[in-house]
Structure formats: structure tokens, C-alpha cells
Amino acid sequence: MPVTPSDIVKFIESRPGRPLSAREIAEGLRISPSQRKKFYRLLESLATEGLVAHLKGDRYSxxxxxxxxxxxxxVHRDGYGFVSPREGQGPDVFVxxxxxxxxxxxxxxxxxVERGGRPxxxxxxxxxxxxxxxxTLVGLYEQGRKFGSVHPADPRLNQPIFVPAGQELGARGGEVVLVAIDAYPNEFRNAEGHIVQVLGDPSDPAVEILSIIHKHGLSHEFPDDVLxxxxxLPEEVQPGDLEQREDLRDLPFVTIDGETAKDFDDAVCLRREEGGTSHLWVAIADVGHYVKEGxxxxxxxxxxxxxxxxxxxxxxxxxERLSxxxxxxxxxVDRLTLVAEIVFDAKxxxxxxxxxxxxxxxxxRLxxxxxxxxxxxxxxETIERYVDLYPMLTEMLALSEGLTAMRRQRGSLDFDLPEAEIILGVRGEPENIIKAERTKAHRLIEEFMLAANEAVAFFLGQRDIPLLYRxxxxxxxxKLQAFQQFIAFFNYGLNLEAEGVDPRALQELLAQxxxxxxxxxxxxxxLRSMKQAFYAPxxxxxxxxxxxxxxxxxxxIRRYPDLQVHRVLRQAWRAGGLAEQERNRLADRLPEMGEHTSRTERRAMEAERExxxxxxxxxxxxxxxEAFAGYITxxxxxxxxxxxxEFFVEGLVHLTSLSxxxxxxEEDRHRLVGQYRRRIFQVGNEVEVLVQNVSVERREIDFTLVDLAAQQTTAQESPKGRRAQGKSKKR
Known part of the structure; x- marks a missing residue:
């Protein structure tokens, strides 16, 4: 009978005296010589997963x-770091x-873990x-006398990569490059590598984008065989594609997206019935018809x-030919879709x-x-332009507001966190930064998409069909207790139970x-108190x-988990359910798929944020x-x-500048209080700030308060201030 990971863990646990060598474990479990290589690979995989510890001297515990x-x-830019343990191993460890x-x-x-530090x-x-x-890493190339070095763009990667002579690929000092790592750092030397691509001048907007793309490991060019x-693939819907499809071309579907959108995943249509019921069609691009699995x-x-x-x-x-x-x-134009057809009552x-x-x-295309x-x-003027569609749009608004009310009633959380909209010039330089508007039109589409997603998940879940849930x-x-203490300063309360909190209580707080x-x-x-959503079976x-x-x-069109849901939905229709073999295949594949797509989502979010x-x-x-009015957030x-x-931009007034x-x-009240003048800084205070410094490399904007900056300038320009500066220089 083959040995299992559980057998290995139990055996090591039964020998608590000292760490064991791989050979001792193999002999203790009576692994035959012909199976030793396979066993050692299994043991090493357990170490990689963190189930056993691989110690120096090739011993295990x-x-x-x-x-x-x-x-x-x-790793923090100042050199220290925190280890986030794998699930179930406890709090972060400071190193x-x-x-x-x-x-x-x-x-x-x-x-x-050597000592507890603070509790x-x-x-x-x-x-x-x-x-x-x-x-590989992206960074700024610096040419020395005998060798070059690449200083990573990410400040958390705080060690330069040495580049030996002949490995610089023609890069000049000050250019952004992509360097491949040939040797990782150790106690005695820094990492070493060779340049594989010269990206160019760091001030070029195109180079900036490329730097972030490479920094986050994004694939930005399609391989030739994929293209x-x-x-x-055809450019138009073919007659043969219409077989076994319902013809909804007579329904007045519309798409509603942003001005710059070029790919349209979804179209919606609504019909109000007698008695107040609403008939909603959400048509989603049938990507799976063209992109076959494998x-x-x-x-x-x-x-x-x-x-x-x-x-x-x-x-x-x-x-782009597809998207x-x-x-x-x-x-x-005719387009193939998968449709969620949903009927709602008057409420x-x-x-x-x-x-x-x-x-x-x-x-x-609205x-x-x-x-x-x-x-x-x-x-x-706009109503006249779409006079035939206007009545349906007003009915859509009424349904969407009803859906919003229903979600809030059950405790759905609506975070009102505006996003920045970057207005670019012809060369890609930012011309303005404004707060992105979120209107009832945005909420209308959001509600319909949420309703369709929930209906599909319920349909597949009720039939026990394997899929990637969100x-x-x-x-x-x-974290909820810490949040409870935080809002108490603002005179808000939150009832917590031993098992946590009812989301309706949080929704009531957001409304307040x-x-x-x-x-x-x-x-x-x-939002920071919440866990991150992810994909899982x-x-x-x-x-x-x-x-x-x-x-x-x-x-x-833009998310792989959606494509996977389309595929299992299609299989459920065709066969009236999934065959046992297909269920087993999905059960094996979906966990890894969930982890992978969750990782790629986080990677994309980090790149977009940067x-x-x-x-x-x-x-x-x-x-x-320059000086600007603002408020403390x-x-x-x-x-x-x-x-x-004036601009949707946030910066930091350092404590050291409050002179x-x-x-x-005061941690419990989240405010700064002057010891002598009793000046108080807290959320919501209006202030006037001066832009003191901007570090593009560190992505940091520093402000100073205008009144304090003026005082400092006056002090420096006074005779006493000039004498003090002179003494400082002499020292």
C-alpha cells in the first residue's frame, strides 16, 4: 500500500526527540529501495507546502x-520584513x-520564531x-567603472543587481531595463544578472507603462500562434452558429458602458408586465463558442x-479580434450570447x-x-435622440432601485469609495485628475449584473454542478472589534456577537x-477590516x-472565471447535467484554477493601482x-x-513638519493634539496645504500646512533666523 502524506507526518510526530534524515524516515516507513526516489520527491513536496520542515543538514521535523x-x-523599504504565514499558522512574524x-x-x-516581541x-x-x-526585475541601470548595476523600481527590492561587463546589452546609465537574475543574494554578495531588454528613458510615458507591466509580470503581447x-475566427456570425439558439433579435437590447469602452460584454433589455412584474434579459457575449477549452x-x-x-x-x-x-x-450586428432571463415581482x-x-x-451603444x-x-435633447428606448430606460431605473433596496435590506454592503479618473494628454501625460462620477446609470448596470450573477450561481448550486464561486x-x-473601537470616537456604535456581525448592522452604519x-x-x-474576495469551488x-x-x-471577455462558468452552464443545458467523469475532472481542476485566477486578479489590481x-x-x-485647499482624510x-x-489627489503632511x-x-480618537497650543487635527478638518515634494520613484506626495510653511519662511528670513542658519553652516 503506497505511503501517504499523513503517514509521513504521523511518523515524524511519533519520533519527537530530534529531526530525522530522509533515509531514517524512509526506513521507518519501510519504503523499498525502488520507491525511494518517488518517496523523497513526496517528502520534498510536503516541505514546500509547509506540512513538514526541511532543516539544515537535510533533516526533517x-x-x-x-x-x-x-x-x-x-520587505519594507527600510530593510526589515514581515512573513505572512500560510493558513492556520498564526499571526505575521517580524524579521x-x-x-x-x-x-x-x-x-x-x-x-x-525566536521570541515573542510585543504580545x-x-x-x-x-x-x-x-x-x-x-x-526578472525592472529597474534603473547605473554604469560603474568595472561593472553596472540595476536598482529595482520597487523600493521593497532594496538591493541592487550587479551586471558584469558584457552583460549590459548596450544599456546606458539612467535607462530603464529588464534584468534576468542569474544568482540570488546571499550573506556575502548581492544578486547578479544580465540585461535582457532595454526599455528606454524613464520619463517616456510608454516606458513607464512597460516598466509597470514587467514589474508585475503581466503578459502584454500575444504570441504569434495565438494571434x-x-x-x-470569423468576423461575423455564421448561419450555422444559430442552430439550437433562441432568436432574440427583435428585443430592444442596449449596451451601457463608459465613453472609452471598446469591448462590450453585456447587453440588457427590460419589459414591464401587467401587475408590476418585470421581465429582465441579461445577454452576455458567448465567448466560449469561439474560445474552445484547451x-x-x-x-x-x-x-x-x-x-x-x-x-x-x-x-x-x-x-482584439475577439474582444x-x-x-x-x-x-x-448579430452577436452570439448566453442569456439570463429573470422575472421579478413588483418588489x-x-x-x-x-x-x-x-x-x-x-x-x-449607450x-x-x-x-x-x-x-x-x-x-x-438626449431623450429625443433615443426616444424609442427612453421608456424602457426609465423602467430599468425603477427596477434597479428596487434591487438596491432589496440588497440593502438583507445587509449587502455598498462602499462609497470614489476612484480617480486620469485625463491624459496626447503624449500620455496627465492633464487632470478628477473624482470619477458614479451615477444612477452606473448603479443600474451594476444591479442587473449582480442579479444575473446571483441567479446563475443559484441555478448551478441547486444542481450541485461544480463551478468557481466568487x-x-x-x-x-x-478586526471587527478594532473597527468598533475606531467608530466609537465618531459616536457610532456596532453590536458584535461571539460569531461576528450581521451584515445588516454594517449596512445600517454605512447609511448613517x-x-x-x-x-x-x-x-x-x-473595507480594510474585510477579507478579500476570491475564486473557489x-x-x-x-x-x-x-x-x-x-x-x-x-x-x-475580460475575466477567465466567467468563461469557466459559461462552460459548465452550457454543459448543464446540453446533457441536462454533468456526467460523473466531467464532475470528477472539474473537482480536480477547479481548486488550482481558483487560486490561479485569484492571484492574477490581485496582480492586475496592484498594477492598476500603481x-x-x-x-x-x-x-x-x-x-x-503651489498651495491648495483640502481636508483631512x-x-x-x-x-x-x-x-x-481641486484635484482628486491625496498627500501626506509629515508629523515632523508640524513645527x-x-x-x-491619540490612538483611540485617531487625532493629533498639540501639547501646548491644543491645536487638534482630525478627520474632516479643512486645511490649506503647500505641495512640498513629490517622489515619482516612491509614488509619494508630501504636503506642508500653509500657515506653518509661512511661519518657517518668516523665521528663516528674520535676522535671527539668518544668524542661526549661518551658525549651522559653520558647524
């Missing part, structure tokens, strides 16, 4: 017996900088690097996992739903602005803070939406020395975060 923790290390000489940010490492804050030292996070496979297009889409959206640029999951062509629900409660392949013909002008502003676990009680100065801060702190529900069943179905921060810094770099022990009124007094941070 259980992690808890050696106080070992396995996880991913996050001092002196133990991180051979570690790079993002590496999988094993650390030994609940363990501290440790490095035992071993399990897995390297980087094979060739896409070229074989094809080159499918493999590349899976590798990317998602499209990535930068200001003025998209890195698509699928080639902007045959799979995009463009107006006045917006779902009564029935069915799902099927269809062909549609969109009547119009923008959020146009719908906003019709249903909210009642702009006659899950969101409830927050940890400790709406429109208040502290609204954004409370929204942000609550096990349905644990979606806490944030207060939904028992939820999946992603509505965006297969490019926005870059554009904000570039925009404000031209305004150093956050208070920390190290300073104040201030958001400008008029000694300030104390």
Missing part, C-alpha cells in the same frame, strides 16, 4: 516542533533587517528561502486570467429565471453619461455615515453582498510650491493624509 513558520515575506540579506520581497521563506507580535529569523518570487488562431486562445487567456486596465490603455485577456470584434456586443424579488444560448442585435442625462437630468468570507472578530465628513475614512477602515457565500450563492458570469499613483505623482510634480502617528478639493508644537497621537 514538524514546523510546530521547531517553532518554524512558512509564508511569503513582505529584522539583519536576517534578510539573502531574501527578496515576495519570496516564500521559512523562519524560526501577539512574534519575531523570528530566516531559516531558508523556499521559493523565489522573481526571475494566428484568432485570425481563423485551445491556444484558451491557454493564453488562462495564463493572463484577466484584462488589465490602465489610463488610456488596456492589456486584454483575449486578442473588440466577434465577441463584443456591438450595435446593429424586485426574483420569481423565476432561465438560461440559454441566443442570438441578439443590440439597438444602441454611455453612462447619456443614460444619466435621460433618467436623472431629464435632458430633452466567495467572500466574514471578517475576523478581532453617508454624507458626513468621516464617511470616506469609515468606509476605508471598514467551495461555496461559503459572499458576506459583502449578503448572498448565499454568487459567481462571476457577466464578463467572459499606474494611477504614478500618474498622480507626475501630475503633482509640476505643482511643487486620515490621521496616523506619522502625520495627516490630506485630499485636495508649531509637540503633537501627541
Amino acid at each position: 514538524l514546523p510546530r516542533k521547531q517553532n518554524l513558520v512558512t509564508g511569503t515575506i513582505s 529584522p533587517a539583519r536576517f534578510l540579506r539573502e531574501v527578496m520581497h515576495g519570496d516564500e521563506v521559512v523562519v524560526r 501577539g507580535k512574534p519575531e523570528g529569523r530566516l531559516v531558508r528561502v523556499e521559493k523565489r518570487a522573481h526571475t 494566428a488562431e484568432a485570425d481563423f 485551445s491556444l486562445l484558451d491557454q493564453e487567456a488562462y495564463l493572463r486570467g484577466t484584462s488589465v486596465y490602465f489610463p488610456g490603455q488596456v492589456i486584454p485577456m483575449l486578442p 473588440n470584434g466577434i465577441c463584443s456586443l456591438n450595435p446593429q 424586485a424579488r426574483r420569481q423565476s429565471s432561465r438560461f440559454y444560448p441566443a442570438v441578439i442585435r443590440s439597438r444602441a 454611455t453612462y453619461t447619456e443614460v444619466h442625462e435621460m433618467v436623472e437630468k431629464q435632458l430633452a 466567495v467572500h468570507e466574514p471578517p475576523d472578530l478581532a 455615515v453617508e454624507g458626513k465628513p468621516e464617511e470616506r475614512t469609515i468606509n476605508q477602515v471598514l 467551495d461555496n461559503v457565500g459572499h458576506f459583502g453582498l449578503a448572498a448565499e450563492h454568487y459567481c462571476h458570469f457577466t464578463s467572459p 499606474i494611477v499613483e504614478l500618474k498622480k505623482c507626475q501630475f503633482m510634480a509640476e505643482r511643487v510650491g 486620515g490621521v496616523q502617528p506619522f502625520g495627516l493624509f490630506v485630499e485636495l478639493k 508649531d508644537d509637540f503633537y501627541t497621537y
Whole structure:
């Protein structure tokens, strides 16, 4: 009978005296010589997974017996780091900088917890690097006398990569390059590598984008064979494609998207019935009809996992021939779709739903602005332009508001956290940064997509069909207790039970803070208290939406999990259910698929966030020395975060710049208080700030308060101030 991972763990546990060699474990489990190689590979895989600890001298033990923790290390720019343990191994472990000489940010490492530090804050030292996070890095090339070096763009990668002579690929000092790592750092030397691509001048907007693309490991060019496979696809719907599809071309479907959108995943249509019921059709591009499972297009889409959206640029999951062509629900052309047809009663409660392949013909490509002008502003000119569609749009608004009310009643959380909209010039430089408008037109489409996603997940879940759910676990009680203490300062309460919190209580709180100065801060702190949503085959529900069943179905052009849901939905129709063999195949594959697509989603989000921060810094770099009105959005022990009124930009007023007094941070009240003058800084205070410094490299914007900057200038210009400066220079 073959040995199992459980057998190995139990055997090591039964020999608590000392770490065991691989040979001792093999002999103890009576592994035959012919099976030793296979056994050693299994043992090493258990070490990689953190189930056993691989110690120096090729000996093995259980992690808890050696106080070992396995996880991913996050290195601070100042050199120290924190290891985030794998699930179930406890809190983050602090690792001092002196133990991180051979570690790079993002590496999988094993650390030994040596002392507790502060309560609940363990501290440790490095035992071993399990897995390297980087094979290539983006950075600035610097030419020395005998060799060059690359200084990584990510400040958390705080060690230069040495580049021997002849390995620089013609790079010149000051250029951005992509360097491949040939040797990783150790106690005695830095990492070494060779340059594989010269990206160019760091001030070139195109180079900036490329730098972030390479930094996050994004695939931005499609391989030739993938493009060739896409070229074989038709540009128009073929007659044979219409077989076994419902013909919905007579229904007045419309798409509603942003002004710059080029790929249209979804189209909607609504008909109000007698008695107040609403008949909603949500038609989603049938990407699976063209992208067959296992094809080159499918493999590349899976590798990317998602499209990535930068200001003025998209890195698509699928080639443009599909994403902007045959799979995009463009107006006045036939398109293949999968349809969720849902009937709601007069109170917006779902009564029935069915799902099927269809062909549609969109009547119009509407923008959020146009719908906003019709249903909210009642702009006659826009209404006249779409006079045939206007009655349906008003009915859509009524249904969407009913759906919103239903979700809030059950406890669905609506975080009002505005996003930045970057207005670019012709060369890609930021010309303005504004708060992106979120109108009833946006909410209308959001509600319909949520309704379709939930209906599909319920349908498949009721039939026990394996799929990737979009899950969101409830927050940890400790984080909720910290949040409870935070909002108490603002005179808000939150009832907590031993098992956590009812999402309806959180929704009531969000409604209470709406429109208040502290609204954004409370929204942000609550969001940070939440766990991150992810993809998984096990349905644990979606806490944030207060939904028992939820999946992603509505965006297969730009998200791979949606494409996978389309495929199982199609299989459920064709055979009336999945065969046992197919169920087993999905059960084996979906866990890894969920982990992979969750990773690619986080990677895309990090890249998108960084490019926005870059554009904000570039925009404000031209305004150093200028003064702006703003208000305090956050208070920390190290300073104040201030958001400008004129531009949707946030910067930091460092505590060290508050020179008029000694300030104390009151943690329970989240405010800074002057010891002598009793000046108080707290969320919502209006202030006037001066742009003091902008670091594009670090993505940091520093402000000073105008009144304190004026005092400092006056003091420096006074005779006494000039004498003090002179003495300082002499010293």
C-alpha cells in the first residue's frame, strides 16, 4: 500500500526527540529501495507546502516542533520584513533587517520564531528561502567603472543587481531595463544578472507603462500562434452558429458602458408586465463558442486570467479580434450570447429565471453619461435622440432601485469609495485628475449584473454542478472589534456577537455615515477590516453582498472565471447535467484554477493601482510650491493624509513638519493634539496645504500646512533666523 502524506507526518510526530534524515524516515516507513526516489520527491513536496520542515543538514521535523513558520515575506523599504504565514499558522512574524540579506520581497521563506516581541507580535529569523518570487526585475541601470548595476523600481527590492561587463546589452546609465537574475543574494554578495531588454528613458510615458507591466509580470503581447488562431475566427456570425439558439433579435437590447469602452460584454433589455412584474434579459457575449477549452486562445487567456486596465490603455485577456470584434456586443450586428432571463415581482424579488444560448442585435451603444442625462437630468435633447428606448430606460431605473433596496435590506454592503479618473494628454501625460462620477446609470448596470450573477450561481448550486464561486468570507472578530473601537470616537456604535456581525448592522452604519465628513475614512477602515474576495469551488457565500450563492458570469471577455462558468452552464443545458467523469475532472481542476485566477486578479489590481499613483505623482510634480485647499482624510502617528478639493489627489503632511508644537497621537480618537497650543487635527478638518515634494520613484506626495510653511519662511528670513542658519553652516 503506497505511503501517504499523513503517514509521513504521523511518523515524524511519533519520533519527537530530534529531526530525522530522509533515509531514517524512509526506513521507518519501510519504503523499498525502488520507491525511494518517488518517496523523497513526496517528502520534498510536503516541505514546500509547509506540512513538514526541511532543516539544515537535510533533516526533517514538524514546523510546530521547531517553532518554524512558512509564508511569503513582505520587505519594507527600510530593510526589515514581515512573513505572512500560510493558513492556520498564526499571526505575521517580524524579521529584522539583519536576517534578510539573502531574501527578496515576495519570496516564500521559512523562519524560526525566536521570541515573542510585543504580545501577539512574534519575531523570528530566516531559516531558508523556499521559493523565489522573481526571475526578472525592472529597474534603473547605473554604469560603474568595472561593472553596472540595476536598482529595482520597487523600493521593497532594496538591493541592487550587479551586471558584469558584457552583460549590459548596450544599456546606458539612467535607462530603464529588464534584468534576468542569474544568482540570488546571499550573506556575502548581492544578486547578479544580465540585461535582457532595454526599455528606454524613464520619463517616456510608454516606458513607464512597460516598466509597470514587467514589474508585475503581466503578459502584454500575444504570441504569434495565438494571434494566428484568432485570425481563423470569423468576423461575423455564421448561419450555422444559430442552430439550437433562441432568436432574440427583435428585443430592444442596449449596451451601457463608459465613453472609452471598446469591448462590450453585456447587453440588457427590460419589459414591464401587467401587475408590476418585470421581465429582465441579461445577454452576455458567448465567448466560449469561439474560445474552445484547451485551445491556444484558451491557454493564453488562462495564463493572463484577466484584462488589465490602465489610463488610456488596456492589456486584454483575449486578442482584439475577439474582444473588440466577434465577441463584443456591438450595435446593429448579430452577436452570439448566453442569456439570463429573470422575472421579478413588483418588489424586485426574483420569481423565476432561465438560461440559454441566443442570438441578439443590440439597438444602441449607450454611455453612462447619456443614460444619466435621460433618467436623472431629464435632458430633452438626449431623450429625443433615443426616444424609442427612453421608456424602457426609465423602467430599468425603477427596477434597479428596487434591487438596491432589496440588497440593502438583507445587509449587502455598498462602499462609497470614489476612484480617480486620469485625463491624459496626447503624449500620455496627465492633464487632470478628477473624482470619477458614479451615477444612477452606473448603479443600474451594476444591479442587473449582480442579479444575473446571483441567479446563475443559484441555478448551478441547486444542481450541485461544480463551478468557481466568487466567495467572500466574514471578517475576523478581532478586526471587527478594532473597527468598533475606531467608530466609537465618531459616536457610532456596532453590536458584535461571539460569531461576528450581521451584515445588516454594517449596512445600517454605512447609511448613517453617508454624507458626513468621516464617511470616506469609515468606509476605508471598514473595507480594510474585510477579507478579500476570491475564486473557489467551495461555496461559503459572499458576506459583502449578503448572498448565499454568487459567481462571476457577466464578463467572459475580460475575466477567465466567467468563461469557466459559461462552460459548465452550457454543459448543464446540453446533457441536462454533468456526467460523473466531467464532475470528477472539474473537482480536480477547479481548486488550482481558483487560486490561479485569484492571484492574477490581485496582480492586475496592484498594477492598476500603481499606474494611477504614478500618474498622480507626475501630475503633482509640476505643482511643487503651489498651495491648495483640502481636508483631512486620515490621521496616523506619522502625520495627516490630506485630499485636495481641486484635484482628486491625496498627500501626506509629515508629523515632523508640524513645527508649531509637540503633537501627541491619540490612538483611540485617531487625532493629533498639540501639547501646548491644543491645536487638534482630525478627520474632516479643512486645511490649506503647500505641495512640498513629490517622489515619482516612491509614488509619494508630501504636503506642508500653509500657515506653518509661512511661519518657517518668516523665521528663516528674520535676522535671527539668518544668524542661526549661518551658525549651522559653520558647524
